[in-house]
Amino acid sequence: MATLYPAKLEEILTLFEGLPETERREMLISFAENAGQHAPRDGEVYDLEDVRKDDECTDEVGVYLNVDDHGGVHFRVQLGPKVQTLTRAMTSVLCRGLEGSTLEEVQSVPQDFVPRIVGAELVRLRSQTVYYVLTRMKAACALYARRQVSN
């Protein structure tokens, strides 16, 4: 049966859902600490770069997108130093979970997976934070797709 989510994201969801609250927070911290691994690297060239500071986030966030010959997407995300821990964690989750997905798959990922990762309480308290990076990634994919059509 096909799942709603890309396979790698589904794996992460399964990982989080089996955890009690304390371990879920520890896992979020671990993902947050590894967010730097998904930053852009020297020498890499990207198909699309979207760097901006939005009202919804406390610092600048840069989304860098590459689309390979098979249509698979690869994200790098640069986070400013004031970006909150939860946003860092979601960045790490999404860069791993959406790796290799198609543009269409990313744009159609339903947001309802977020509470399964961070828990309903954190979603309630920080709704914009937990959805922010996914929104930016979807926007980057949409923009890239539009450019491809116009070219």
Add this chain to the structure above:
Amino acid sequence: MAFYSLPPTTPSTPLLIIAVSNKRPGKWDDFAGDRGCPRLEVAMSAKFAAYANPEVLVDRAWLTEHLDDPGVRLVESNEDILLYDMGHLPNAVHIDWRRDLQHQTVRDYIDEAAFAEMCGKHGITPETTVVFYGDKSNWWACYAFWVFSLFGHQRLKVLDGGRDLWIAEGGPMTKDVPAFAKTNYPIPEKRRDDEIRAFFADTLAHSNRGLPLVDVRSLGEFRGDITHMPEYPQEGVLRGGHIPGAKSCPWKTAANDDDTFRSRAELEEIYEKGLGLKKDDDVVAYCRIGERSSHTWFVLTHLLGFQNVRNYDGSWTEWGNMVGVPVEKSAE
């Protein structure tokens, strides 16, 4: 205890000796003063000494000496929900403003029994000196300080510069969560709502009488251009503007770029010369939900010595939604 590496130490604040004892110079020493508060005995920074209540602030040097002091409980309070878990000062406990200080159903603070239980859980007694610090220039630390003040806890301090300055100066951090023996904190007789807290009716009467009101939100919020803080969620306010008669003075005006509080002279310039407030004024401060105005309440009450400052914690999310209340939209 596991520490992770941090940047090298920078020189600490110069000290001014203001009294002499047989103890080592350059130290602080706490003991119960006339108000039942810890009192400065030996020395403090020149900056602190100028404040009305210098005992409410500590610096890195003082805290370094007291990290393992059983009479001191270090409390981290942040806006970033997961920041404590990323690392905190050794022996610091975490008090979250939403989870620990607020009633989980009614829009209100915890009651006296819940406060006693929370303190007991962290090994706090009425004699414990509680030192708050946190992110965002100690904004949430001041909020927790204010809530502890609501319940009459006397021995309260704030780490000047908060979490970020501590880290910038190379202070140790850890992920170890300390466990302290549970204490039996006596249930406070009452929450001091009538002393340092203003409710909607109080604030409306205050506005109608033309008494001093300080709006500590951003200028955009004050003008009514936006109904939420830049970078933050819209929390359901239907009208923009400010309470009639309020003067704008964003809370961050009281903080330096390194998150420390501005000097007394600078604060007097801002609040007394700039806003025209007098120390015996009856002042109400407000923001959106009472958190930023806790910072201003702390500054006016403890650093400048104002005697009658209340925090209107209903703030704009209450006022801006009330049917029929007056709203002003003047520029300043």
